[in-house]
Amino acid sequence: MAVTKAKDSILDAAERLFAQFDYAGTSMRMIAEEAGVAQALIHYHCKTKDNLFELILERRSTMINRIRQERLKQCFDEAEGGIPTLEQVLDSFVRPAIESGRYSWGTYFSQILAKLANSVDDRSRDLVHKYYDPIAREYIEALKKVLPELPDSGVYWGYLIMTSAVVSSMPRTRRIKRLSEGILDDDSIEQMIERLIQFNASGLLGLSTLSEQNNGRLRTDVG
Amino acid sequence: MAVTKAKDSILDAAERLFAQFDYAGTSMRMIAEEAGVAQALIHYHCKTKDNLFELILERRSTMINRIRQERLKQCFDEAEGGIPTLEQVLDSFVRPAIESGRYSWGTYFSQILAKLANSVDDRSRDLVHKYYDPIAREYIEALKKVLPELPDSGVYWGYLIMTSAVVSSMPRTRRIKRLSEGILDDDSIEQMIERLIQFNASGLLGLSTLSEQNNGRLRTDVG
DNA sequence: TGAATCTGACTGATCAACCAGTCAATTAAT
DNA sequence: ATTAATTGACTGGTTGATCAGTCAGATTCA
Numbered sequence: 001m002a003v004t005k006a007k008d009s010i011l012d013a014a015e016r017l018f019a020q021f022d023y024a025g026t027s028m029r030m031i032a033e034e035a036g037v038a039q040a041l042i043h044y045h046c047k048t049k050d051n052l053f054e055l056i057l058e059r060r061s062t063m064i065n066r067i068r069q070e071r072l073k074q075c076f077d078e079a080e081g082g083i084p085t086l087e088q089v090l091d092s093f094v095r096p097a098i099e100s101g102r103y104s105w106g107t108y109f110s111q112i113l114a115k116l117a118n119s120v121d122d123r124s125r126d127l128v129h130k131y132y133d134p135i136a137r138e139y140i141e142a143l144k145k146v147l148p149e150l151p152d153s154g155v156y157w158g159y160l161i162m163t164s165a166v167v168s169s170m171p172r173t174r175r176i177k178r179l180s181e182g183i184l185d186d187d188s189i190e191q192m193i194e195r196l197i198q199f200n201a202s203g204l205l206g207l208s209t210l211s212e213q214n215n216g217r218l219r220t221d222v223g
Numbered sequence: 224m225a226v227t228k229a230k231d232s233i234l235d236a237a238e239r240l241f242a243q244f245d246y247a248g249t250s251m252r253m254i255a256e257e258a259g260v261a262q263a264l265i266h267y268h269c270k271t272k273d274n275l276f277e278l279i280l281e282r283r284s285t286m287i288n289r290i291r292q293e294r295l296k297q298c299f300d301e302a303e304g305g306i307p308t309l310e311q312v313l314d315s316f317v318r319p320a321i322e323s324g325r326y327s328w329g330t331y332f333s334q335i336l337a338k339l340a341n342s343v344d345d346r347s348r349d350l351v352h353k354y355y356d357p358i359a360r361e362y363i364e365a366l367k368k369v370l371p372e373l374p375d376s377g378v379y380w381g382y383l384i385m386t387s388a389v390v391s392s393m394p395r396t397r398r399i400k401r402l403s404e405g406i407l408d409d410d411s412i413e414q415m416i417e418r419l420i421q422f423n424a425s426g427l428l429g430l431s432t433l434s435e436q437n438n439g440r441l442r443t444d445v446g
Numbered sequence: 447t448g449a450a451t452c453t454g455a456c457t458g459a460t461c462a463a464c465c466a467g468t469c470a471a472t473t474a475a476t
Numbered sequence: 477a478t479t480a481a482t483t484g485a486c487t488g489g490t491t492g493a494t495c496a497g498t499c500a501g502a503t504t505c506a
Binding site for chain 3: 229260261262263264267268
């Protein structure tokens with residue numbers, strides 16, 4: 001009984017509402033009603049609204065990033081020669097995010113995360129720093145090993161552009177359906193994961209300033 | 224006297240505050256104080272808070288997308304053979320966004336846009352639809368011409384992943400400085416534009432399921 | 447000319463509704 | 477019996493919006 005049942009339903013309700021109406025647009029009354037508890041109980045369990053937001057972020061980010069960490073380690077452990085392919089590394093990064101984004105809770109959390117990642121205020125930056133820098137450093141180190149020809153600056157920029165693409169692909173905005181006039185949709189998880197890995201793998205390779213000389217060499221990782 | 228001076232300062236102030244504190248986190252009183260006018264004047268000029276937000280979006284999106292449209296046309300007009308390179312097309316898309324993102328007003332608008340693009344509620348989707356679908360269709364048609372080997376699904380997915388990367392790169396979150404421990408920073412406009420074009424050009428090419436056979440053929444556009 | 451009229455820009459005061467957070471009191475669990 | 481969980485009532489402050497009214501300047505009428 002590490003966590004109360006009521007506290008969970010408060011976090012669930014707040015997650016839904018924060019995703020839908022933003023932090024400032026969600027009131028403690030709304031959360032209390034959605035969770036079916038008294039408003040004062042939220043303060044009892046979660047102290048302040050600010051802290052409640054961080055609890056939500058902590059719950060999901062640690063969950064997703066633990067899976068990423070495990071799969072990344074698995075990548076290197078099972079790889080022949082100790083170096084996995086770029087696609088394997090990206091799969092361990094993309095899949096936990098996109099798959100969680102399609103679970104019931106993931107559709108809400110992904111919207112919260114996408115907005116947080118694009119915020120420039122100190123509070124948001126500190127939260128991203130706290131919960132996403134450790135996993136970022138692990139992947140940057142992994143990418144350096146998988147792409148030894150890519151200069152450091154390319155690894156950092158590549159990682160950030162990649163994460164932008166992944167994070168922004170998590171919320172189901174249905175924009176692809178509207179743009180393609182119904183031909184395509186964003187509800188096929190496997191299709192989206194495959195596209196993201198393809199796109200980002202090629203994009204990372206393209207960042208190498210030595211791409212002309214190394215096309216053949218690097219392409220073997222992609223192909 | 225198409226637009227009042229006071230109305231402009233209201234839009235400017237609201238843009239700053241919406242970027243910093245979100246839509247719901249910004250009050251009409253804050254906007255009035257920031258703009259140096261009476262609160263009621265905002266309602267006189269902009270009717271409702273909701274409408275004020277749309278006015279801000281309209282002002283900047285039409286500005287950026289008009290430049291994109293002009294440069295895209297210029298690409299095709301000046302290209303020998305009528306087909307420009309992929310990099311030229313991407314430059315016409317990326318540059319107006321990133322450059323405006325570093326002007327004084329762009330630093331604010333880019334944060335508003337990034338959050339809007341990642342929202343799934345009907346209101347946000349309608350706004351994106353209204354102000355960004357026309358330019359999206361133009362670039363999708365342009366990409367089809369520049370990348371005739373890429374299947375349609377790849378063009379749509381590629382365009383969306385690319386826009387995610389660009390939009391999320393507009394706000395200066397300074398995350399690259401923190402991650403690289405000061406070695407890199409996101410205040411070099413040219414460097415960032417170059418990286419984004421490199422990454423997205425390679426990513427788009429990578430989406431071709433025929434990439435193995437067409438590497439040489441397609442690579443000429445990149446190289 | 448000058449007085450009357452109109453108009454768009456602007457304001458302070460005010461509204462009911464809502465806000466996050468507090469606290470004493472009550473209930474449930476151990 | 478002690479602790480933990482939960483509640484309703486409450487506080488001081490803020491919310492978006494409205495409304496009657498002020499005021500400068502342009503327009504119209506004499």
